[in-house]
Amino acid sequence: xxxxxxxxxxxxxxxxxxxxxxxxxxxxxxxxxxxxxxxxxxxxxxxxxxxxxxxxxxxxxxxxxxxxxxxxxxxxxxxxxxxxxxxxxxxxxxxxxxxxxxxxxxxxxxxxxxxxxxxxxxxxxxxxxxxxxxxxxxxxxxxxxxxxxxxxxxxxxxxxxxxxxxxxxxxxxxxxxxxxxxxxxxxxxxxxxxxxxxxxxxxxxxxxxxxxxxxxxxxxxxxxxxxxxxxxxxxxxxxxxxxxxxxxxxxxxxxxxxxxxxxxxx
Numbered sequence: 001x002x003x004x005x006x007x008x009x010x011x012x013x014x015x016x017x018x019x020x021x022x023x024x025x026x027x028x029x030x031x032x033x034x035x036x037x038x039x040x041x042x043x044x045x046x047x048x049x050x051x052x053x054x055x056x057x058x059x060x061x062x063x064x065x066x067x068x069x070x071x072x073x074x075x076x077x078x079x080x081x082x083x084x085x086x087x088x089x090x091x092x093x094x095x096x097x098x099x100x101x102x103x104x105x106x107x108x109x110x111x112x113x114x115x116x117x118x119x120x121x122x123x124x125x126x127x128x129x130x131x132x133x134x135x136x137x138x139x140x141x142x143x144x145x146x147x148x149x150x151x152x153x154x155x156x157x158x159x160x161x162x163x164x165x166x167x168x169x170x171x172x173x174x175x176x177x178x179x180x181x182x183x184x185x186x187x188x189x190x191x192x193x194x195x196x197x198x199x200x201x202x203x204x205x206x207x208x209x210x211x212x213x214x215x216x217x218x219x220x221x222x223x224x225x226x227x228x229x230x231x232x233x234x235x236x237x238x239x240x241x242x243x244x245x246x247x248x249x250x251x252x253x254x255x256x257x258x259x260x261x262x263x264x265x266x
Contacts, residue, residue, distance in 0.1 A: 137262035222248030
């Protein structure tokens with residue numbers, strides 16, 4: 001009996017000895033590397049930015065976002081994709097379809113006093129080429145650089161709006177172009193640019209002269225529209241890319257917003 005117990009103890013001690021020996025000779029394993037973001041996480045982040053930027057753009061177009069100076073940094077690539085990827089063109093086309101549908105449903109008077117007011121910059125003429133060099137609105141507005149661009153007189157027409165412009169004239173409406181551009185420095189260039197791009201036949205082009213310098217867009221454009229109403233014109237529609245084109249006095253029977261998420265004019 002005693003011999004059996006001694007043999008069992010010898011076996012246990014041998015096993016313990018082998019175990020300690022293995023532990024003493026084992027090498028410590030390096031700690032596992034920190035987890036790396038997976039492609040799924042990166043994709044989720046991009047989707048989150050796209051969702052945020054879509055909501056921001058909707059806030060701009062509905063005039064919920066006001067007074068912003070630049071496109072949010074996280075949305076610059078989104079706005080670039082929107083402006084160049086086809087969605088902007090489709091949105092402008094849809095806006096114009098709505099305008100044409102409304103205009104076609106009106107009875108045009110035979111007195112020649114049914115009028116439409118159209119903004120110029122990024123309503124009739126596109127400044128997209130300029131804003132491509134300004135991070136699509138991600139850089140602060142530079143009035144000197146923009147004036148230099150406008151002086152070149154190479155702004156292309158926004159094709160859908162040019163079609164609208166011609167349809168309004170064909171229907172017998174009087175079309176007035178109203179822009180905040182300075183008449184003294186940009187009058188001749190802007191007139192030439194419009195003609196070269198096919199905007200021919202409007203009644204008048206109103207620009208900001210010395211009388212209106214320093215006025216905000218709403219005050220300036222309200223004054224011009226009130227002048228038209230005083231002359232007896234019925235403003236049946238008003239089209240612009242900025243809410244300041246569409247607010248104030250004598251805005252017309254209907255207002256229509258052309259999309260523009262690149263800049264805000266108060």
